[in-house]
């Protein structure tokens with residue numbers, strides 16, 4: 001067995017001493033294999049990895065077929081032990097035919113090898129009996145050095161057997177860097193990567209994937225990576241959470257690894273890839289995802305620039321000059337690059353243009369800038385004047401050398417046919433500017449027909465997703481939302497609304513009910529948006545507040561990959577079938593289970609059923625026999641049944657919480673309006689009295705008059721009144737709620753709701769089960 005290390009080189013004096021010591025031991029301590037009658041050498045325990053007697057790996061004369069390590073060191077017959085109690089790691093040698101540099105003082109020749117031997121703590125058999133150590137076996141060489149590997153020494157070892165290096169051993173004398181390497185190495189080597197071999201990736205990329213513990217490529221990765229590596233344009237469709245990011249991220253990394261040598265000398269280099277994302281959060285997440293892949297590898301990570309609104313333009317322009325990979329939302333990206341001619345020229349040289357969540361890029365105001373960017377990219381002439389006449393430029397298909405990669409979970413059926421048609425019909429796909437086809441028509445693919453890859457022809461919904469709906473009266477949606485959140489209070493939950501105002505209303509409503517909630521909508525500052533996502537993804541600062549519930553508009557519906565979201569609640573019904581797919585796709589990601597529940601008014605149920613059935617029917621997008629039968633079967637989303645009597649016991653809390661939320665928002669709104677009116681009055685040089693103004697204002701019966709009246713009433717509630725309402729709510733939240741006898745779940749006359757909510761399990765029952773039987777959506781374990 002052998003291991004390698006990134007051990008620092010020994011000073012010459014010390015190295016010479018090590019050699020002398022090796023010679024001495026060779027003479028004095030013949031190994032048992034040599035037939036010596038001497039007692040076998042006692043295993044030695046060493047606490048410092050650097051103090052083991054590492055040997056340089058000799059290089060062969062010719063390097064053509066060499067598959068070992070370059071410039072690394074190795075050691076044999078060492079096992080790593082870890083004391084279960086203290087977690088302390090030591091390295092145990094079983095043969096005395098090699099010394100360790102434990103013997104060697106930091107360049108002090110005067111210390112004899114014999115004295116050094118005494119510094120070793122011997123291997124204690126008793127320890128082994130009372131506390132058997134976890135044994136990690138090091139073998140080498142396992143991970144092969146790539147031809148691009150950095151010259152510096154790097155530990156690379158495969159760990160066999162069980163390992164748990166998550167917790168760092170406390171009080172270890174080992175330098176942190178060595179420990180980190182050890183951990184990273186163990187992480188990598190623990191993973192059997194053979195499933196990736198058919199993709200023929202470089203060892204560097206394989207090691208990076210192993211570090212992420214991605215043992216198997218997902219379907220879309222399996223089918224999209226090879227054609228992209230082969231230089232093709234690809235349109236990729238795969239269900240939500242199925243790893244589309246790395247389907248294009250891995251080929252981009254491979255390309256970077258291929259060309260980076262030539263780039264290191266060129267400071268003002270052109271970027272390799274431009275990735276367009278529909279939302280800021282998704283852009284930042286793409287950055288995080290690709291950074292996680294590329295960082296801590298044995299290669300220098302590509303530099304990435306994320307260009308989204310809400311951050312300084314100047315800073316972004318600077319970042320763009322040195323970026324290998326640019327990720328951005330179209331609006332800000334166009335603002336930043338159109339301001340600098342040099343930037344345009346360099347971005348035109350990209351090898352990959354990625355359109356992520358392509359169908360969404362068309363909508364919600366992105367379209368114009370996407371087209372501007374595409375036109376800019378295709379512009380042949382880079383002359384300064386001509387650059388200003390972007391619209392006049394006609395791209396030449398032949399001139400395109402970059403690959404275009406388009407990804408989404410929701411593409412229209414028949415798109416592929418239409419794409420082929422585009423070519424036959426001389427390029428015109430659709431004149432309807434609001435369609436995906438039109439966008440695709442604008443993309444100058446490198447090839448005549450891009451490869452269309454549908455990784456999930458049967459279903460665009462994630463396979464681990466369970467769906468259900470809850471029917472309630474329209475005005476009771478808040479109450480049912482609260483009840484559902486209590487029922488699944490251990491689940492990380494994303495609640496979707498259709499408007500910013502609903503998010504603004506629900507957030508304080510749920511906070512008043514003591515639920516750990518954050519909000520996300522496009523009206524928030526960028527900083528607040530990122531903070532919300534961080535708190536919800538539990539990635540906030542150590543000890544900072546986290547939240548297991550996020551109430552959001554559809555800004556979070558696409559692409560966001562927040563770990564372990566278990567439940568998606570559609571408080572408002574999604575406006576389109578595609579949005580249902582994307583919203584629900586925030587859970588059940590990467591093969592995990594997850595649930596999606598729609599809260600519907602009675603009048604909405606029919607429409608919802610049709611919408612969900614349509615999504616499932618559309619899933620059967622191809623016409624072969626197996627999918628045809630799936631389509632015929634139809635899909636009927638289940639209705640979840642909650643115990644309405646018990647839900648109604650929660651009504652007083654919900655009502656008070658709602659009132660308090662309304663008061664808060666009416667006051668806030670009122671004071672904003674007041675400020676506005678006061679400023680306007682000041683400008684006009686007149687006095688402003690809000691009450692007088694209210695009395696005199698005409699048209700109090702028009703649209704929104706009822707809401708305004710309610711807001712006025714809420715505004716007029718005094719601080720004292722609001723304070724006593726708060727106290728009342730606190731009391732209700734503390735109180736036992738007598739729910740009467742429920743023949744289904746409750747056997748005694750009274751139930752302490754709070755107690756039920758606090759405890760994970762009451763006898764055989766699980767938290768929240770008293771609320772009724774909303775099971776069947778896969779959350780029963782919570």
Ligand SMILES: Nc1ncnc2c1ncn2[C@@H]1O[C@H](COP(=O)(O)OP(=O)(O)OP(=O)(O)O)[C@@H](O)[C@H]1O
Nearest residue numbers: 214216217218240241242243244245409559561590
């Ligand atoms: N090969 C893999 N093995 C295990 N996990 C993976 C693999 N590839 C990606 N993942 C993980 O799967 C999750 C979903 O990946 P990703 O965000 O790329 O999905 P997506 O298909 O783009 O989803 P959406 O359509 O919602 O944007 C991520 O957390 C990612 O780290």
